[in-house]
Amino acid sequence: MKNTIDNRQVARLLEETADLMEIDGADSFRVRSYRRAAETAQQTTVELAATETAELLAIPGIGKGMAANIRAITETGTFPQREELLARYGAGLLELLKLPGMGPKTVALLWDAAKVATIDQLAAAIAEGRLNGLPRMGEKQIAKLSKGIEDYRRGAGRFRIDAAEQEAARLVAYLSSFDGIDRVTPAGSLRRGRETVGDLDLLATGPACEPGSTEAAVEHVAAYADIRDIIAKGENKISFHTREGLQVDVRLLPGSSYGAALQYFTGSKAHNVALRQRALKMGLTLSEWSLARLDDESVVAAATEEEIYAALDLKWIPPEMRESLGEIELAARGELPLLIGLNDLRGDLHMHTTASDGRNSIREMAEAAVARGLGYIAITDHTKALAMANGLDEKRALEHMARIREVDSEMEGRIRVFAGIEVDIMGDGSLDLDDEVLAQLDVVIASVHSRFEQPREEMTARVIRAIENPNVDILGHPTGRLLLRREPYDLDMGAVIRRAAELGVALEMNAAPERLDLCDRDLRLAKELGAKVVISTDAHSIAGVGRMEYGVSQLRRAWLSAGDVLNTREAEGFVAGLRRRA
DNA sequence: GCCGTTTTCGGCCCGACTGTTTTCAGTCG
Numbered sequence A: 001m002k003n004t005i006d007n008r009q010v011a012r013l014l015e016e017t018a019d020l021m022e023i024d025g026a027d028s029f030r031v032r033s034y035r036r037a038a039e040t041a042q043q044t045t046v047e048l049a050a051t052e053t054a055e056l057l058a059i060p061g062i063g064k065g066m067a068a069n070i071r072a073i074t075e076t077g078t079f080p081q082r083e084e085l086l087a088r089y090g091a092g093l094l095e096l097l098k099l100p101g102m103g104p105k106t107v108a109l110l111w112d113a114a115k116v117a118t119i120d121q122l123a124a125a126i127a128e129g130r131l132n133g134l135p136r137m138g139e140k141q142i143a144k145l146s147k148g149i150e151d152y153r154r155g156a157g158r159f160r161i162d163a164a165e166q167e168a169a170r171l172v173a174y175l176s177s178f179d180g181i182d183r184v185t186p187a188g189s190l191r192r193g194r195e196t197v198g199d200l201d202l203l204a205t206g207p208a209c210e211p212g213s214t215e216a217a218v219e220h221v222a223a224y225a226d227i228r229d230i231i232a233k234g235e236n237k238i239s240f241h242t243r244e245g246l247q248v249d250v251r252l253l254p255g256s257s258y259g260a261a262l263q264y265f266t267g268s269k270a271h272n273v274a275l276r277q278r279a280l281k282m283g284l285t286l287s288e289w290s291l292a293r294l295d296d297e298s299v300v301a302a303a304t305e306e307e308i309y310a311a312l313d314l315k316w317i318p319p320e321m322r323e324s325l326g327e328i329e330l331a332a333r334g335e336l337p338l339l340i341g342l343n344d345l346r347g348d349l350h351m352h353t354t355a356s357d358g359r360n361s362i363r364e365m366a367e368a369a370v371a372r373g374l375g376y377i378a379i380t381d382h383t384k385a386l387a388m389a390n391g392l393d394e395k396r397a398l399e400h401m402a403r404i405r406e407v408d409s410e411m412e413g414r415i416r417v418f419a420g421i422e423v424d425i426m427g428d429g430s431l432d433l434d435d436e437v438l439a440q441l442d443v444v445i446a447s448v449h450s451r452f453e454q455p456r457e458e459m460t461a462r463v464i465r466a467i468e469n470p471n472v473d474i475l476g477h478p479t480g481r482l483l484l485r486r487e488p489y490d491l492d493m494g495a496v497i498r499r500a501a502e503l504g505v506a507l508e509m510n511a512a513p514e515r516l517d518l519c520d521r522d523l524r525l526a527k528e529l530g531a532k533v534v535i536s537t538d539a540h541s542i543a544g545v546g547r548m549e550y551g552v553s554q555l556r557r558a559w560l561s562a563g564d565v566l567n568t569r570e571a572e573g574f575v576a577g578l579r580r581r582a
Numbered sequence B: 001g002c003c004g005t006t007t008t009c010g011g012c013c014c015g016a017c018t019g020t021t022t023t024c025a026g027t028c029g
Helices: A007-023 A028-043 A053-058 A064-076 A080-089 A092-096 A104-114 A119-127 A139-155 A161-176 A215-222 A255-266 A269-281 A305-311 A327-333 A362-371 A394-410 A456-467 A493-503 A520-529 A549-557 A569-581
Strands: A183-186 A199-205 A227-233 A237-242 A247-253 A284-286 A291-293 A299-301 A376-382 A416-424 A443-447 A506-510 A533-536
Touching: A007 A028, A007 A064, A007 A080, A007 A092, A007 A104, A028 A064, A053 A064, A092 A104, A092 A119, A104 A119, A119 A139, A161 A183, A161 A199, A161 A247, A161 A549, A199 A255, A215 A227, A215 A237, A215 A247, A247 A255, A255 A269, A255 A284, A255 A305, A269 A284, A269 A327, A299 A305, A362 A376, A362 A394, A376 A394, A376 A443, A376 A569, A394 A416, A456 A493, A493 A506, A493 A520, A506 A520, A506 A549, A520 A533, A520 A549, A533 A549
Parallel strands: A199 A247, A376 A416, A416 A443, A506 A533
Antiparallel strands: A183 A199, A227 A237, A237 A247, A284 A291, A291 A299
16 A cells, blocks of 8 residues: 555645635635535545646646645645645644634634634633633633533544544555455444444454464554554554544454454443353353353353354344343343344435535436435425525425426336425424425425524424424434534433324434434434334435445444334335325 | 636625624524
């Protein structure tokens, strides 16, 4: 693997520069062009470092200036504009922007007036009362910042599952390319499907990983191009940070204890403790090396997880369930639920097109869904309250609906295309589209978009009023949670889920990795109360259609089966009901 | 900074909401 700058690093540098430019008060359209270029770098399939300048210029959104910037980045790792801004402001300001309520103007204000350049300095400035009296810095604003700092520090260091998985995939490919490494498996919270991971655990096995002969393999790991610094390097383990800041632990293991190690490093800690207690009661001891007899230390099982669980009189437990929430008892009784899998899903009920803020047409989305083997989709563009997303008003919504129905018939039964919409829940709980229009659509998703701090009771009442509208079928991102950035809305999800169950309104598990709105606790409650759940992608382009793997992990973590989810093979009656308004 | 021209500069997604304003700036989506 060559030591080159890849597209996502180009994207990150452009994005950071856009942030700094905003703090610097640069022209907003100029800033937007940097953001657009960053997005393009992220999305494009061509490798920018290996692309001629003439070809760069052919990419929409990349002109002369940006092509020069990209060239500089791929050749030198940075570019003049960024260096200039970093020299003036420092990188700490970029972190400040991550606090909720902190935008470029506030960062600039705090920098100018209080010389605040990092989160630590902000915390100190608040403690010393140096923010008091600054423009737009009232009591509430300062309290909000304090809470933001607290939340940020708690979430710091965790990475979203999709980012961790992409890094894992790159590392697996790199490690597997080494002669003598046969198999590489991610363990830890990534394998358990958690929405964020603290560090990446990779287990490698093969001839080069056997005790006493690991030196060459360790050196191979240490030569990985994306390493920022090496934390520790031993005979069987090497730990490092990637350039993105993710900590990675690679362990080289003998094949004979691969199962024990995989079990041990997958966790969770609580599950492992419970499992070891069970082993002890059976006269066995479980470690990362093996399951062995207590009396004569003879190995009972070690090579595969299945053998280990079987030797403990347990069915193999899916990693997503390993949180010590009763799964061991169920496995002992042979009563583990059959968890939902990707293959159970039949339809994707939430997606956007060029009519609002999507990047592809209805037809293109439908074809992408056919390619992914789906039986039906619903097109659900935004409504007018999301003006920035070019949301639809009543007139456009009806025209769009007619066009969706045309495409549905053009597809000639290869797939069903339903006409839906994603309405915005307003501050008072009303929906931002007339009921007469909503009543003509097949699927109505109600979502909270604008973020503001309402007291818990009002927020809850607002969402409940919205789903009481008889036209609403699905409650979309109800918590508005964006991982690593902010807390969920202060919302009584228990009350919302209870009401949704009574009304028959389904709860959406938004599978987009930056969303994953419903946490496993919410999903468990939904199952308990008999509330319907759907999983969908919120796809904004053909790349996102049907990509539900991260969301499915969350459903599995909540022990849901295909029968608990509406858009599966088990619930075809649901589809029949969708066309009620046609 | 990009684009598309009405070829050489002007347009480029804007509405809801909060807090601190006494009429609106800043953030978010």
